[in-house]
Amino acid sequence: MYRINDNYQKLPGSYLFSTIAKKVSAFTAENPDKTVIRLGIGDVTQPLTGPVIDALHKAVDEMAAGETFHGYAPDLGYAFLREAIAENDFRMRGCGISADEIFVSDGAKCDSGNIQELFAVDSRIAVCDPVYPVYVDSNVMAGRTGSYDPASGRWSDVIYMPCTEGNGFVAELPSRRPDIIYLCFPNNPTGAAIKKEQLQKWVDYANKEGCVIIYDAAYEAYISEQDVPHSIYECEGAKACAIEIRSFSKNAGFTGLRLGYTVVPKELTSGGASLRDMWARRHGTKYNGAPYIVQRAGEACYTPEGKESIRSLVAYYMENARTIRDGLKEMGYTVYGGVNSPYIWLKTIDGMSSWEFFDYLLNQANVVGTPGSGFGPSGEGFFRLTAFGTHENSKAALERIAGI
Numbered sequence: 001m002y003r004i005n006d007n008y009q010k011l012p013g014s015y016l017f018s019t020i021a022k023k024v025s026a027f028t029a030e031n032p033d034k035t036v037i038r039l040g041i042g043d044v045t046q047p048l049t050g051p052v053i054d055a056l057h058k059a060v061d062e063m064a065a066g067e068t069f070h071g072y073a074p075d076l077g078y079a080f081l082r083e084a085i086a087e088n089d090f091r092m093r094g095c096g097i098s099a100d101e102i103f104v105s106d107g108a109k110c111d112s113g114n115i116q117e118l119f120a121v122d123s124r125i126a127v128c129d130p131v132y133p134v135y136v137d138s139n140v141m142a143g144r145t146g147s148y149d150p151a152s153g154r155w156s157d158v159i160y161m162p163c164t165e166g167n168g169f170v171a172e173l174p175s176r177r178p179d180i181i182y183l184c185f186p187n188n189p190t191g192a193a194i195k196k197e198q199l200q201k202w203v204d205y206a207n208k209e210g211c212v213i214i215y216d217a218a219y220e221a222y223i224s225e226q227d228v229p230h231s232i233y234e235c236e237g238a239k240a241c242a243i244e245i246r247s248f249s250k251n252a253g254f255t256g257l258r259l260g261y262t263v264v265p266k267e268l269t270s271g272g273a274s275l276r277d278m279w280a281r282r283h284g285t286k287y288n289g290a291p292y293i294v295q296r297a298g299e300a301c302y303t304p305e306g307k308e309s310i311r312s313l314v315a316y317y318m319e320n321a322r323t324i325r326d327g328l329k330e331m332g333y334t335v336y337g338g339v340n341s342p343y344i345w346l347k348t349i350d351g352m353s354s355w356e357f358f359d360y361l362l363n364q365a366n367v368v369g370t371p372g373s374g375f376g377p378s379g380e381g382f383f384r385l386t387a388f389g390t391h392e393n394s395k396a397a398l399e400r401i402a403g404i
């Protein structure tokens with residue numbers, strides 16, 4: 001009999017969102033007259049912007065004529081998009097990233113899950129706790145994480161770096177040396193941002209200890225404060241130790257369209273091997289490119305009108321973040337995030353666990369959020385609300401919570 005990859009059997013069930021879905025459907029079945037406001041999952045609600053829609057229409061028309069039709073995209077992405085990214089996301093911020101270090105993909109989830117393929121199976125990973133689950137689960141599938149302890153919610157061979165109120169939700173350098181360090185800023189789920197001098201310490205550590213940093217900057221567009229870096233390459237020496245992953249999902253609303261990219265600098269080498277060349281080889285072998293029409297839509301995000309439309313979209317969600325953050329504060333909640341990020345991370349009240357608070361909010365206010373403990377043990381006692389709803393729903397949710 002053929003054998004399966006046993007590592008998949010080690011994965012605990014995707015408890016978090018399936019449990020939320022079950023609880024919400026049980027509640028709505030019992031309370032058909034109540035409308036539930038969902039501020040749980042991180043999906044956007046606003047439509048694509050005008051410049052993006054125009055670019056899509058134009059590209060679709062091109063596909064209808066023989067002279068302008070496009071088949072397979074180049075493995076690494078169309079030059080028009082990679083040049084626009086290199087110029088706008090990096091060179092304009094003083095980071096010397098060139099177009100041939102940029103790999104266009106169909107999103108940050110795939111890239112953040114696939115990137116671990118470049119590293120040895122016995123590499124040790126370090127993750128923040130709480131954490132976006134993809135980093136850990138993709139390493140479980142690859143057989144890198146040891147055994148799971150359901151009591152602690154931790155894997156034996158993973159280094160966990162707690163992000164707590166005490167450290168402002170920015171992990172401290174690990175006491176044991178990892179090979180691969182996953183960092184995500186602005187952070188999902190805590191909404192925390194990292195200052196440039198803090199990130200520089202991580203870059204210096206990685207260069208000194210011979211680690212690689214996988215830097216997930218999916219929420220970069222939400223940064224509003226001056227001393228918060230938009231890219232890890234703003235730090236000196238980062239090109240020698242860091243891979244950066246970006247997405248068009250949360251800035252431009254591409255969650256359903258699918259577009260992202262990964263930067264693998266040429267300076268990134270191990271034992272004489274170029275990680276950039278390895279990732280290029282991987283793309284060539286396993287990936288056939290994001291659709292032409294979607295890459296044209298991505299390019300439209302970098303025109304003056306496109307940039308302005310994205311600023312408005314981000315401002316729309318950040319107004320929700322302000323509504324939720326300020327409203328909860330007025331009610332006496334302890335609230336974090338929502339300044340450089342669309343996530344609000346609040347402390348539960350009356351000593352409730354994250355799940356108790358979930359039930360409390362669902363039953364008393366008919367509002368759905370995400371229990372912090374679902375992202376890792378250090379998330380216990382916290383709760384995540386997203387700013388990705390509509391203005392109306394965000395305000396209504398706050399009024400309902402105030403009315404409990």
Ligand SMILES: Cc1ncc(COP(=O)(O)O)c(C=O)c1O
Nearest residue numbers: 042107108109132188218247249
């Ligand atoms: C930290 C982080 N990275 C990546 C993603 C996925 O982005 P994409 O839609 O580009 O796959 C998400 C989505 O919620 C996320 O929170």
